[in-house]
Amino acid sequence: MGLSPTTVSRLPVYLRELELLSQAGVETISSTGLAEVVGVTPSQLRKDLSHLGSYGTRGVGYHIAGLQAQIGRELGTARGWPVVIIGVGNLGRALAGYAGFSSRGFRIAALVDPDPAVIGTVVHGVEVSDLAELEAVITRTKATIAVLATPPAAAQSVVDRVVHQGVTSILTFAATVLAVPDGVIVRKVDLGQELQILAYYEQRKSEEVVR
Amino acid sequence: MGLSPTTVSRLPVYLRELELLSQAGVETISSTGLAEVVGVTPSQLRKDLSHLGSYGTRGVGYHIAGLQAQIGRELGTARGWPVVIIGVGNLGRALAGYAGFSSRGFRIAALVDPDPAVIGTVVHGVEVSDLAELEAVITRTKATIAVLATPPAAAQSVVDRVVHQGVTSILTFAATVLAVPDGVIVRKVDLGQELQILAYYEQRKSEEVVR
DNA sequence: AGCTGTGAACCGTTTCACAGCC
DNA sequence: GGCTGTGAAACGGTTCACAGCT
Numbered sequence: 001m002g003l004s005p006t007t008v009s010r011l012p013v014y015l016r017e018l019e020l021l022s023q024a025g026v027e028t029i030s031s032t033g034l035a036e037v038v039g040v041t042p043s044q045l046r047k048d049l050s051h052l053g054s055y056g057t058r059g060v061g062y063h064i065a066g067l068q069a070q071i072g073r074e075l076g077t078a079r080g081w082p083v084v085i086i087g088v089g090n091l092g093r094a095l096a097g098y099a100g101f102s103s104r105g106f107r108i109a110a111l112v113d114p115d116p117a118v119i120g121t122v123v124h125g126v127e128v129s130d131l132a133e134l135e136a137v138i139t140r141t142k143a144t145i146a147v148l149a150t151p152p153a154a155a156q157s158v159v160d161r162v163v164h165q166g167v168t169s170i171l172t173f174a175a176t177v178l179a180v181p182d183g184v185i186v187r188k189v190d191l192g193q194e195l196q197i198l199a200y201y202e203q204r205k206s207e208e209v210v211r
Numbered sequence: 212m213g214l215s216p217t218t219v220s221r222l223p224v225y226l227r228e229l230e231l232l233s234q235a236g237v238e239t240i241s242s243t244g245l246a247e248v249v250g251v252t253p254s255q256l257r258k259d260l261s262h263l264g265s266y267g268t269r270g271v272g273y274h275i276a277g278l279q280a281q282i283g284r285e286l287g288t289a290r291g292w293p294v295v296i297i298g299v300g301n302l303g304r305a306l307a308g309y310a311g312f313s314s315r316g317f318r319i320a321a322l323v324d325p326d327p328a329v330i331g332t333v334v335h336g337v338e339v340s341d342l343a344e345l346e347a348v349i350t351r352t353k354a355t356i357a358v359l360a361t362p363p364a365a366a367q368s369v370v371d372r373v374v375h376q377g378v379t380s381i382l383t384f385a386a387t388v389l390a391v392p393d394g395v396i397v398r399k400v401d402l403g404q405e406l407q408i409l410a411y412y413e414q415r416k417s418e419e420v421v422r
Numbered sequence: 423a424g425c426t427g428t429g430a431a432c433c434g435t436t437t438c439a440c441a442g443c444c
Numbered sequence: 445g446g447c448t449g450t451g452a453a454a455c456g457g458t459t460c461a462c463a464g465c466t
Protein backbone atom coordinates (compact mmCIF):
# COMPACT_ATOMS: atom_id res chain seq x y z
CA MET A 1 0.00 0.00 0.00
CA GLY A 2 0.85 3.64 -0.32
CA LEU A 3 -0.88 5.74 -2.92
CA SER A 4 0.92 8.22 -5.12
CA PRO A 5 0.50 11.87 -4.12
CA THR A 6 -1.42 12.63 -7.28
CA THR A 7 -3.88 9.85 -6.61
CA VAL A 8 -4.34 11.00 -3.03
CA SER A 9 -5.11 14.51 -4.19
CA ARG A 10 -7.87 13.28 -6.47
CA LEU A 11 -9.61 10.97 -4.01
CA PRO A 12 -11.40 13.78 -2.17
CA VAL A 13 -12.83 14.97 -5.46
CA TYR A 14 -14.04 11.50 -6.37
CA LEU A 15 -15.60 11.12 -2.95
CA ARG A 16 -17.43 14.41 -3.22
CA GLU A 17 -18.97 13.55 -6.56
CA LEU A 18 -19.86 10.05 -5.41
CA GLU A 19 -21.78 11.59 -2.53
CA LEU A 20 -23.73 13.78 -4.92
CA LEU A 21 -24.49 10.79 -7.12
CA SER A 22 -25.63 8.61 -4.25
CA GLN A 23 -27.82 11.43 -2.96
CA ALA A 24 -29.36 11.54 -6.41
CA GLY A 25 -30.19 7.86 -6.05
CA VAL A 26 -27.66 6.51 -8.53
CA GLU A 27 -26.29 3.11 -7.48
CA THR A 28 -23.75 2.23 -10.11
CA ILE A 29 -21.51 4.20 -12.44
CA SER A 30 -18.95 3.39 -15.12
CA SER A 31 -15.44 4.80 -15.15
CA THR A 32 -16.40 6.89 -18.16
CA GLY A 33 -19.43 8.33 -16.41
CA LEU A 34 -17.63 9.22 -13.21
CA ALA A 35 -14.57 10.48 -15.05
CA GLU A 36 -16.75 12.91 -16.91
CA VAL A 37 -18.28 14.48 -13.81
CA VAL A 38 -14.97 14.78 -11.98
CA GLY A 39 -13.08 15.98 -15.02
CA VAL A 40 -10.40 13.34 -15.47
CA THR A 41 -9.83 10.66 -18.10
CA PRO A 42 -11.48 7.26 -17.65
CA SER A 43 -8.11 5.50 -17.63
CA GLN A 44 -6.82 7.82 -14.96
CA LEU A 45 -9.82 7.10 -12.82
CA ARG A 46 -9.55 3.35 -13.30
CA LYS A 47 -5.87 3.41 -12.48
CA ASP A 48 -6.47 5.44 -9.33
CA LEU A 49 -9.21 3.14 -8.14
CA SER A 50 -7.22 0.04 -8.97
CA HIS A 51 -4.58 1.23 -6.50
CA LEU A 52 -7.14 0.91 -3.73
CA GLY A 53 -7.74 -2.66 -4.84
CA SER A 54 -11.11 -1.50 -5.88
CA TYR A 55 -14.52 -2.96 -6.23
CA GLY A 56 -15.58 -2.51 -9.81
CA THR A 57 -17.55 -5.07 -11.74
CA ARG A 58 -16.49 -5.78 -15.31
CA GLY A 59 -19.27 -5.19 -17.73
CA VAL A 60 -21.14 -3.11 -15.17
CA GLY A 61 -19.14 -0.39 -13.44
CA TYR A 62 -18.55 0.66 -9.85
CA HIS A 63 -20.96 0.21 -6.99
CA ILE A 64 -21.21 3.73 -5.61
CA ALA A 65 -21.88 2.93 -1.96
CA GLY A 66 -19.01 0.48 -1.83
CA LEU A 67 -16.63 2.87 -3.49
CA GLN A 68 -17.61 5.67 -1.12
CA ALA A 69 -16.92 3.47 1.85
CA GLN A 70 -13.59 2.43 0.47
CA ILE A 71 -12.34 5.92 -0.32
CA GLY A 72 -13.72 7.19 2.98
CA ARG A 73 -11.74 4.54 4.80
CA GLU A 74 -8.62 5.45 2.89
CA LEU A 75 -8.99 9.13 3.82
CA GLY A 76 -10.07 8.43 7.37
CA THR A 77 -13.30 10.41 7.06
CA ALA A 78 -14.88 8.54 9.95
CA ARG A 79 -12.31 9.68 12.46
CA GLY A 80 -13.58 13.20 13.04
CA TRP A 81 -10.08 14.63 13.05
CA PRO A 82 -9.77 17.48 15.54
CA VAL A 83 -8.48 20.61 13.83
CA VAL A 84 -7.22 23.80 15.44
CA ILE A 85 -7.68 27.02 13.50
CA ILE A 86 -5.20 29.73 14.40
CA GLY A 87 -6.21 33.26 13.49
CA VAL A 88 -9.83 34.40 13.71
CA GLY A 89 -9.93 37.26 11.24
CA ASN A 90 -12.13 37.19 8.17
CA LEU A 91 -10.26 34.22 6.79
CA GLY A 92 -10.38 32.24 10.02
CA ARG A 93 -14.11 32.92 10.27
CA ALA A 94 -14.67 31.83 6.70
CA LEU A 95 -12.82 28.59 7.40
CA ALA A 96 -14.70 28.03 10.66
CA GLY A 97 -17.97 28.42 8.78
CA TYR A 98 -17.04 26.03 6.03
CA ALA A 99 -19.96 23.66 5.66
CA GLY A 100 -17.99 20.67 4.45
CA PHE A 101 -15.97 20.57 7.64
CA SER A 102 -17.85 17.90 9.50
CA SER A 103 -19.17 16.10 6.45
CA ARG A 104 -15.62 15.53 5.32
CA GLY A 105 -14.48 14.05 8.58
CA PHE A 106 -13.19 16.98 10.61
CA ARG A 107 -14.30 18.96 13.60
CA ILE A 108 -13.14 22.31 14.84
CA ALA A 109 -11.49 21.48 18.12
CA ALA A 110 -10.46 25.06 18.85
CA LEU A 111 -10.16 28.57 17.49
CA VAL A 112 -7.21 30.64 18.64
CA ASP A 113 -6.42 34.35 18.30
CA PRO A 114 -4.28 36.94 20.09
CA ASP A 115 -6.83 39.81 19.92
CA PRO A 116 -8.45 40.47 23.36
CA ALA A 117 -11.56 41.73 21.58
CA VAL A 118 -11.98 38.34 19.92
CA ILE A 119 -10.89 35.99 22.72
CA GLY A 120 -13.89 34.58 24.51
CA THR A 121 -16.35 35.31 21.73
CA VAL A 122 -18.14 32.37 20.16
CA VAL A 123 -17.65 31.80 16.43
CA HIS A 124 -19.70 29.10 14.74
CA GLY A 125 -20.29 27.46 18.09
CA VAL A 126 -16.70 27.47 19.26
CA GLU A 127 -15.27 29.83 21.88
CA VAL A 128 -12.08 31.57 20.81
CA SER A 129 -9.05 30.80 22.99
CA ASP A 130 -6.09 33.05 23.69
CA LEU A 131 -3.10 32.48 21.44
CA ALA A 132 -0.98 32.57 24.59
CA GLU A 133 -2.61 29.28 25.58
CA LEU A 134 -1.92 27.61 22.25
CA GLU A 135 0.18 24.85 23.80
CA ALA A 136 -2.48 23.98 26.34
CA VAL A 137 -5.18 24.04 23.66
CA ILE A 138 -3.34 21.55 21.50
CA THR A 139 -2.63 19.25 24.41
CA ARG A 140 -6.25 19.37 25.53
CA THR A 141 -7.76 18.81 22.07
CA LYS A 142 -5.12 16.28 20.95
CA ALA A 143 -5.20 17.98 17.56
CA THR A 144 -2.55 16.88 15.10
CA ILE A 145 -3.81 19.08 12.26
CA ALA A 146 -3.52 22.86 12.42
CA VAL A 147 -4.84 25.47 10.02
CA LEU A 148 -2.97 28.78 9.90
CA ALA A 149 -4.97 31.87 9.07
CA THR A 150 -2.54 34.30 10.63
CA PRO A 151 -0.67 37.23 9.12
CA PRO A 152 2.48 36.02 7.34
CA ALA A 153 4.82 37.54 9.93
CA ALA A 154 3.33 35.38 12.68
CA ALA A 155 3.24 32.12 10.75
CA GLN A 156 6.67 30.69 11.44
CA SER A 157 6.53 31.26 15.18
CA VAL A 158 3.09 29.65 15.37
CA VAL A 159 4.36 26.71 13.35
CA ASP A 160 7.29 26.22 15.69
CA ARG A 161 4.96 26.19 18.66
CA VAL A 162 2.38 23.78 17.26
CA VAL A 163 5.02 21.41 15.90
CA HIS A 164 6.68 21.34 19.28
CA GLN A 165 3.32 20.37 20.73
CA GLY A 166 2.92 17.40 18.41
CA VAL A 167 1.09 18.76 15.38
CA THR A 168 2.28 16.93 12.27
CA SER A 169 0.04 18.34 9.54
CA ILE A 170 -0.32 22.00 8.72
CA LEU A 171 -2.46 23.84 6.22
CA THR A 172 -1.29 27.41 5.87
CA PHE A 173 -2.81 30.39 4.12
CA ALA A 174 0.22 32.56 4.81
CA ALA A 175 2.44 33.14 1.80
CA THR A 176 5.69 32.63 3.66
CA VAL A 177 7.93 29.63 3.19
CA LEU A 178 7.73 27.61 6.39
CA ALA A 179 10.49 25.54 7.92
CA VAL A 180 9.36 22.35 9.63
CA PRO A 181 11.13 19.21 10.85
CA ASP A 182 11.02 16.01 8.79
CA GLY A 183 7.77 14.14 9.11
CA VAL A 184 5.64 17.25 9.37
CA ILE A 185 3.58 17.86 6.26
CA VAL A 186 2.77 21.40 5.17
CA ARG A 187 0.30 22.31 2.49
CA LYS A 188 0.22 25.93 1.42
CA VAL A 189 -2.61 27.87 -0.13
CA ASP A 190 -1.35 31.18 -1.45
CA LEU A 191 -3.78 33.53 -3.12
CA GLY A 192 -1.02 35.63 -4.64
CA GLN A 193 0.71 32.60 -6.08
CA GLU A 194 -2.50 31.31 -7.64
CA LEU A 195 -3.30 34.67 -9.18
CA GLN A 196 0.20 35.06 -10.55
CA ILE A 197 -0.02 31.67 -12.18
CA LEU A 198 -3.25 32.73 -13.85
CA ALA A 199 -1.66 36.04 -14.85
CA TYR A 200 1.18 34.21 -16.58
CA TYR A 201 -1.21 32.34 -18.84
CA GLU A 202 -3.38 35.40 -19.27
CA GLN A 203 -0.36 37.32 -20.50
CA ARG A 204 0.61 34.55 -22.87
CA LYS A 205 -2.85 34.60 -24.38
CA SER A 206 -2.59 38.31 -25.13
CA GLU A 207 0.92 37.93 -26.54
CA GLU A 208 -0.28 35.20 -28.85
CA VAL A 209 -2.44 37.70 -30.70
CA VAL A 210 0.62 39.84 -31.41
CA ARG A 211 2.76 36.95 -32.56
CA MET B 212 9.27 30.08 -25.15
CA GLY B 213 6.61 28.57 -22.97
CA LEU B 214 7.46 27.45 -19.49
CA SER B 215 6.35 24.16 -18.02
CA PRO B 216 3.42 24.33 -15.60
CA THR B 217 5.58 23.25 -12.71
CA THR B 218 8.10 25.99 -13.38
CA VAL B 219 5.35 28.58 -13.65
CA SER B 220 3.94 27.55 -10.30
CA ARG B 221 7.30 28.09 -8.62
CA LEU B 222 8.13 31.49 -10.11
CA PRO B 223 5.83 33.44 -7.74
CA VAL B 224 7.57 31.83 -4.78
CA TYR B 225 11.01 32.74 -6.12
CA LEU B 226 9.86 36.28 -6.75
CA ARG B 227 8.53 36.67 -3.24
CA GLU B 228 11.75 35.53 -1.64
CA LEU B 229 13.83 37.67 -3.96
CA GLU B 230 11.83 40.68 -2.82
CA LEU B 231 12.58 39.87 0.79
CA LEU B 232 16.26 39.46 0.01
CA SER B 233 16.52 42.69 -1.90
CA GLN B 234 14.70 44.52 0.90
CA ALA B 235 17.34 43.09 3.20
CA GLY B 236 19.97 44.67 1.00
CA VAL B 237 21.35 41.47 -0.51
CA GLU B 238 22.48 41.97 -4.11
CA THR B 239 23.61 38.59 -5.26
CA ILE B 240 22.72 35.02 -4.37
CA SER B 241 23.82 31.57 -5.46
CA SER B 242 21.42 28.87 -6.60
CA THR B 243 22.19 26.96 -3.43
CA GLY B 244 21.41 29.94 -1.23
CA LEU B 245 18.15 30.82 -2.94
CA ALA B 246 17.12 27.18 -3.21
CA GLU B 247 17.46 26.85 0.51
CA VAL B 248 15.18 29.75 1.35
CA VAL B 249 12.49 28.74 -1.13
CA GLY B 250 12.70 25.06 -0.30
CA VAL B 251 13.69 23.45 -3.59
CA THR B 252 16.86 21.78 -4.80
CA PRO B 253 19.61 23.90 -6.36
CA SER B 254 19.40 22.01 -9.63
CA GLN B 255 15.68 22.53 -9.82
CA LEU B 256 16.14 26.22 -9.32
CA ARG B 257 18.90 26.48 -11.91
CA LYS B 258 16.84 24.54 -14.43
CA ASP B 259 13.81 26.75 -13.84
CA LEU B 260 15.81 29.94 -14.23
CA SER B 261 17.61 28.65 -17.27
CA HIS B 262 14.23 28.38 -19.00
CA LEU B 263 13.86 32.13 -18.72
CA GLY B 264 17.23 32.50 -20.41
CA SER B 265 18.42 33.81 -17.13
CA TYR B 266 21.06 36.18 -15.96
CA GLY B 267 23.33 34.24 -13.66
CA THR B 268 27.04 34.73 -13.51
CA ARG B 269 29.22 31.65 -13.26
CA GLY B 270 31.41 31.69 -10.23
CA VAL B 271 29.21 34.36 -8.62
CA GLY B 272 25.49 33.65 -8.62
CA TYR B 273 22.38 35.57 -9.63
CA HIS B 274 21.97 39.31 -9.56
CA ILE B 275 18.83 39.73 -7.47
CA ALA B 276 17.46 42.92 -9.01
CA GLY B 277 17.90 41.58 -12.52
CA LEU B 278 16.26 38.30 -11.68
CA GLN B 279 13.34 40.05 -10.02
CA ALA B 280 12.78 42.15 -13.11
CA GLN B 281 12.94 39.13 -15.33
CA ILE B 282 10.51 37.00 -13.35
CA GLY B 283 8.23 39.98 -12.88
CA ARG B 284 8.14 40.49 -16.63
CA GLU B 285 7.36 36.84 -17.17
CA LEU B 286 4.45 36.98 -14.73
CA GLY B 287 3.24 40.37 -15.90
CA THR B 288 3.40 41.92 -12.45
CA ALA B 289 3.60 45.43 -13.89
CA ARG B 290 0.24 45.19 -15.61
CA GLY B 291 -1.99 45.73 -12.59
CA TRP B 292 -4.42 43.06 -13.73
CA PRO B 293 -7.98 44.01 -12.84
CA VAL B 294 -9.63 41.28 -10.79
CA VAL B 295 -13.31 40.90 -9.93
CA ILE B 296 -14.15 39.20 -6.66
CA ILE B 297 -17.57 37.59 -6.58
CA GLY B 298 -19.05 36.91 -3.16
CA VAL B 299 -18.43 39.30 -0.27
CA GLY B 300 -18.87 37.05 2.76
CA ASN B 301 -16.07 36.42 5.20
CA LEU B 302 -14.00 34.77 2.53
CA GLY B 303 -14.52 37.53 -0.03
CA ARG B 304 -13.60 40.11 2.59
CA ALA B 305 -10.48 38.20 3.52
CA LEU B 306 -9.45 38.08 -0.12
CA ALA B 307 -10.22 41.77 -0.62
CA GLY B 308 -8.02 42.61 2.33
CA TYR B 309 -5.13 40.53 1.15
CA ALA B 310 -2.06 42.73 1.40
CA GLY B 311 -0.12 41.17 -1.44
CA PHE B 312 -2.80 42.07 -3.94
CA SER B 313 -1.29 45.20 -5.39
CA SER B 314 2.32 44.32 -4.68
CA ARG B 315 1.90 41.22 -6.79
CA GLY B 316 0.49 43.04 -9.77
CA PHE B 317 -3.27 42.98 -9.26
CA ARG B 318 -5.96 45.43 -8.32
CA ILE B 319 -9.48 44.82 -7.16
CA ALA B 320 -11.57 46.18 -10.00
CA ALA B 321 -14.87 45.25 -8.38
CA LEU B 322 -16.58 43.37 -5.58
CA VAL B 323 -19.91 41.73 -6.35
CA ASP B 324 -22.56 40.22 -4.10
CA PRO B 325 -26.30 39.49 -4.25
CA ASP B 326 -27.10 40.54 -0.66
CA PRO B 327 -28.94 43.91 -0.52
CA ALA B 328 -27.45 44.53 2.92
CA VAL B 329 -23.97 44.34 1.43
CA ILE B 330 -24.49 46.04 -1.93
CA GLY B 331 -23.35 49.63 -1.80
CA THR B 332 -21.16 49.21 1.25
CA VAL B 333 -17.46 49.92 0.87
CA VAL B 334 -15.04 47.09 1.59
CA HIS B 335 -11.33 47.86 1.58
CA GLY B 336 -11.99 50.94 -0.47
CA VAL B 337 -14.18 49.30 -3.10
CA GLU B 338 -17.95 49.69 -3.29
CA VAL B 339 -19.84 46.41 -3.58
CA SER B 340 -21.89 46.03 -6.79
CA ASP B 341 -25.06 44.05 -7.27
CA LEU B 342 -24.56 40.53 -8.61
CA ALA B 343 -27.39 41.29 -11.03
CA GLU B 344 -25.06 43.75 -12.73
CA LEU B 345 -22.20 41.29 -13.04
CA GLU B 346 -22.11 41.52 -16.83
CA ALA B 347 -21.93 45.31 -16.80
CA VAL B 348 -19.26 45.25 -14.11
CA ILE B 349 -17.02 42.98 -16.16
CA THR B 350 -17.49 45.01 -19.29
CA ARG B 351 -16.73 48.24 -17.46
CA THR B 352 -13.66 46.96 -15.61
CA LYS B 353 -12.35 44.89 -18.55
CA ALA B 354 -11.44 42.21 -16.03
CA THR B 355 -10.32 38.90 -17.46
CA ILE B 356 -9.59 37.32 -14.08
CA ALA B 357 -12.40 36.44 -11.67
CA VAL B 358 -12.17 35.12 -8.13
CA LEU B 359 -15.15 33.10 -6.89
CA ALA B 360 -15.93 33.24 -3.19
CA THR B 361 -19.56 32.19 -3.56
CA PRO B 362 -21.43 29.26 -2.05
CA PRO B 363 -20.84 26.11 -4.12
CA ALA B 364 -24.39 26.02 -5.45
CA ALA B 365 -23.96 29.40 -7.13
CA ALA B 366 -20.52 28.78 -8.59
CA GLN B 367 -21.38 27.22 -11.94
CA SER B 368 -23.95 29.82 -12.88
CA VAL B 369 -21.56 32.63 -12.02
CA VAL B 370 -18.85 30.95 -14.07
CA ASP B 371 -21.14 30.69 -17.07
CA ARG B 372 -21.94 34.37 -16.82
CA VAL B 373 -18.38 35.63 -16.42
CA VAL B 374 -17.04 33.38 -19.15
CA HIS B 375 -19.70 34.63 -21.50
CA GLN B 376 -18.51 38.13 -20.70
CA GLY B 377 -14.91 37.38 -21.67
CA VAL B 378 -13.27 36.23 -18.44
CA THR B 379 -10.66 33.60 -19.26
CA SER B 380 -9.05 32.91 -15.88
CA ILE B 381 -10.90 31.84 -12.78
CA LEU B 382 -9.77 31.17 -9.26
CA THR B 383 -12.49 29.40 -7.32
CA PHE B 384 -12.85 28.60 -3.66
CA ALA B 385 -16.01 26.58 -4.22
CA ALA B 386 -15.53 22.84 -3.98
CA THR B 387 -17.65 22.02 -7.01
CA VAL B 388 -16.26 20.75 -10.29
CA LEU B 389 -16.68 23.56 -12.81
CA ALA B 390 -17.35 23.19 -16.50
CA VAL B 391 -15.72 25.80 -18.73
CA PRO B 392 -15.02 26.09 -22.46
CA ASP B 393 -11.56 25.39 -23.84
CA GLY B 394 -9.13 28.21 -23.33
CA VAL B 395 -10.52 29.20 -19.96
CA ILE B 396 -8.22 28.30 -17.10
CA VAL B 397 -9.64 27.36 -13.73
CA ARG B 398 -7.64 26.98 -10.56
CA LYS B 399 -9.42 25.54 -7.57
CA VAL B 400 -8.65 25.99 -3.91
CA ASP B 401 -10.66 23.55 -1.85
CA LEU B 402 -10.25 23.57 1.91
CA GLY B 403 -11.92 20.19 2.30
CA GLN B 404 -9.70 18.62 -0.30
CA GLU B 405 -6.55 20.00 1.32
CA LEU B 406 -7.58 18.76 4.74
CA GLN B 407 -8.47 15.33 3.43
CA ILE B 408 -5.08 15.03 1.81
CA LEU B 409 -3.46 15.87 5.13
CA ALA B 410 -5.75 13.39 6.88
CA TYR B 411 -4.65 10.63 4.54
CA TYR B 412 -1.02 11.06 5.51
CA GLU B 413 -1.95 11.62 9.13
CA GLN B 414 -3.75 8.29 9.14
CA ARG B 415 -0.82 6.56 7.51
CA LYS B 416 1.49 7.85 10.20
CA SER B 417 -0.69 6.39 12.93
CA GLU B 418 -1.03 3.08 11.09
CA GLU B 419 2.72 2.85 10.79
CA VAL B 420 3.04 2.51 14.54
CA VAL B 421 0.78 -0.53 14.46
CA ARG B 422 2.57 -2.16 11.56
C1' DA C 423 -21.31 -6.85 -25.57
C1' DG C 424 -19.63 -4.02 -21.98
C1' DC C 425 -16.53 -2.37 -18.76
C1' DT C 426 -12.77 -3.15 -15.45
C1' DG C 427 -7.97 -3.98 -14.29
C1' DT C 428 -3.32 -3.65 -15.84
C1' DG C 429 1.15 -4.25 -18.36
C1' DA C 430 3.57 -1.46 -21.69
C1' DA C 431 4.54 2.79 -24.07
C1' DC C 432 4.83 7.48 -23.60
C1' DC C 433 5.61 11.93 -21.72
C1' DG C 434 6.93 15.55 -18.52
C1' DT C 435 9.71 16.60 -14.54
C1' DT C 436 13.47 16.10 -11.48
C1' DT C 437 18.05 14.85 -10.43
C1' DC C 438 22.71 14.02 -11.70
C1' DA C 439 27.12 15.18 -13.22
C1' DC C 440 30.09 17.88 -15.61
C1' DA C 441 31.65 21.18 -19.25
C1' DG C 442 32.20 26.01 -19.58
C1' DC C 443 32.76 30.56 -17.90
C1' DC C 444 34.03 34.13 -14.47
C1' DG D 445 37.86 27.78 -7.07
C1' DG D 446 33.23 28.56 -7.49
C1' DC D 447 28.96 28.51 -9.54
C1' DT D 448 26.00 28.48 -13.67
C1' DG D 449 23.88 26.24 -17.60
C1' DT D 450 22.67 22.00 -19.65
C1' DG D 451 22.72 17.47 -21.86
C1' DA D 452 21.79 12.77 -20.17
C1' DA D 453 19.85 9.55 -16.89
C1' DA D 454 16.37 8.44 -13.70
C1' DC D 455 11.91 8.86 -11.97
C1' DG D 456 6.98 9.25 -11.57
C1' DG D 457 2.70 9.83 -13.66
C1' DT D 458 -0.52 9.48 -17.52
C1' DT D 459 -2.32 7.37 -21.53
C1' DC D 460 -2.90 3.46 -24.45
C1' DA D 461 -4.61 -0.81 -25.72
C1' DC D 462 -6.17 -5.10 -24.69
C1' DA D 463 -6.77 -9.39 -21.94
C1' DG D 464 -10.10 -11.09 -18.85
C1' DC D 465 -14.31 -11.24 -16.27
C1' DT D 466 -19.57 -10.81 -15.98
